[in-house]
Amino acid sequence: MAAIIKATDLNYVYSEGTAFEQHALRQVNFEIPEGQFVGLIGHTGSGKSTLIQHLNGLIRATSGTLEFEGENIYQSGYDMKKLRSKVGLVFQYPEHQLFEIDVFSDVCFGPKNMGWSKEEIEANAKQALTMVGLDESFYDLSPFELSGGQKRRVAIAGVLAMKPHVLILDEPTAGLDPKGRDEILDEVAELHRKYHMTIVLVSHSMEDVAKYVDRLLVMNHGEKVFDGTPREVFRHYKELEAIGLAAPQVTYLVHGLREAGMPIDEDITTIEEAKQAILGAFSRQSGGKMRWTK
Ligand code: ADP
Ligand code: MG
Numbered sequence: 001m002a003a004i005i006k007a008t009d010l011n012y013v014y015s016e017g018t019a020f021e022q023h024a025l026r027q028v029n030f031e032i033p034e035g036q037f038v039g040l041i042g043h044t045g046s047g048k049s050t051l052i053q054h055l056n057g058l059i060r061a062t063s064g065t066l067e068f069e070g071e072n073i074y075q076s077g078y079d080m081k082k083l084r085s086k087v088g089l090v091f092q093y094p095e096h097q098l099f100e101i102d103v104f105s106d107v108c109f110g111p112k113n114m115g116w117s118k119e120e121i122e123a124n125a126k127q128a129l130t131m132v133g134l135d136e137s138f139y140d141l142s143p144f145e146l147s148g149g150q151k152r153r154v155a156i157a158g159v160l161a162m163k164p165h166v167l168i169l170d171e172p173t174a175g176l177d178p179k180g181r182d183e184i185l186d187e188v189a190e191l192h193r194k195y196h197m198t199i200v201l202v203s204h205s206m207e208d209v210a211k212y213v214d215r216l217l218v219m220n221h222g223e224k225v226f227d228g229t230p231r232e233v234f235r236h237y238k239e240l241e242a243i244g245l246a247a248p249q250v251t252y253l254v255h256g257l258r259e260a261g262m263p264i265d266e267d268i269t270t271i272e273e274a275k276q277a278i279l280g281a282f283s284r285q286s287g288g289k290m291r292w293t294k
Contacts, residue, residue, distance in 0.1 A: 002070070003031035004166060004198050005055060005087075010064035012050055012222075024050040026222045028064070032166075032200070037192045039209035039230075040202045042219030043244040048202045049092070051219070052168045055200070056087035069165075085114060088164030092171045094155030098143040103134070106143055107157045114162060121161075128161035129154075131195065132187055149180030153187065160191075167191065168200040173208055185212060206240070207248045211270050218245065231267040250274050 012025040024047045032038055042048050053059040054066055057073055057080045066073050073083055091097070100106035107125040116124070129138065132153040143151055152172060159167065169188060173181040189212045191197050203209045209216070216233045218226035220243045226233045233240070237247035237255070254268045257278070264277040 002034055003067075004034040004069055005030075005032040006067040007031075007054070008065045008067075010051070010054060010061045010066065012047075012054065012059060013062045014050075016062065024222050025054075025061070028222075028224050030217060030224060030227060032198060034165075034198055035196045036198055037189075037212065037214045038198075038200045039213035039216045040200055040219065041206060041209065041216055041245060042204065044204060046219040047222040048204075048219055049170055050222075052089060052170060052200060052202060055166070055168060056089050057083045058089070085162050086164055087166045087168065088159035088162055090156050090159050090167070090169045090172060092174055094158075094172075095143070095148070095151035098151060098155060098158075101142065102140050103129070103143060103146070103154050104139040106154055107161050110158050110162045124161045124163060125157070128157040131160055131191060132157045133190075147180065148176055149183050152176070152180075152184055156187075164197075166198040166200065168202070170202045171204070172201070173203065173205075181208065185209075188212070204245075206234075206245055210234070210248050218243075230269045234269055235267070 007028055007030050010025050010028040011023070014020070014022040014024055028051065040048050040052065050059060054061055060074070068083055068087065071078065073080070098106050100109060104125060107128055108121050111121040111124050114121075129135075134150070134153055134157065138146075138150070143154055146154065156169070156172070172184050172188065176184065185208060188199060188201060192199050201209055201213060210230045213230065216226065216228065216230055217224055218233060218240070225243065226236060226240075234247045234251050237251050240247055248269065250268065250271050254264060254266060254274055254277075257264060258266060262278070262281050264281050268274050268277055
């Protein structure tokens, strides 16, 4: 598959040449193929938000290049406005930017700047609200009458209504309770499954993203330190821990059981896989009886 985004040797320095200089990205390289669901993980301050703002041109790299759909976005005459509509960025706590009188008007706000007809704007807003699971009964509500998770979905719909090719969400679960968190993550996974969108999901929690994404990019101190499928990345669970990123709980369970002699695959990353593997190990050894001897 063709890369929709390609970053080469990206560096970014905040306040360069001042006492507040902060080297936030160091020699970051990656390609994202069209349609991939990527988890961008890292401890607070590792450079995740800085990196994603490069992807839609809000921040310009201090050095390095960035290509979108095969074009260098730093070449002169490149249409940054178009880039911003194609790479939809949902900021952290996006509900702070809801301000229109009702849900529908809010979702129409972004598309109104796209130069589309009223019919197109409304059709895209409706489709976007459907995509995040909000039906017509929500259209006339004030954003302030909604739950935390619903507000966040309205904010995501506002970005989707601009028909982006890539959707980037910066810590979309921050501050939500477990139910709201699961709902948002399921919704995002659904966008990938149903509409095959290219998605970058930013999180500081492995547990949150591991079961959804195709690939993990792990950042530490501005550098990309791991890049691979969740399975590949979790093999480094001890190194991940050293940079403040615990692997999902199930990784520890699986490694503990292996150390105790149970022959199960070390690459298990989800509770469901662990359950099947543990039941399988029991049934192989004891004909299905729940008994295990080393
Ligand atoms: P993350 O999103 O992973 O928490 P950030 O990209 O926000 O990380 O930050 C990366 C580094 O850049 C941190 O050291 C942070 O303090 C610094 N930084 C972020 N924003 C600014 C800014 N506007 N001015 C100066 N330094 C910043
Ligand atoms: Mg951040």
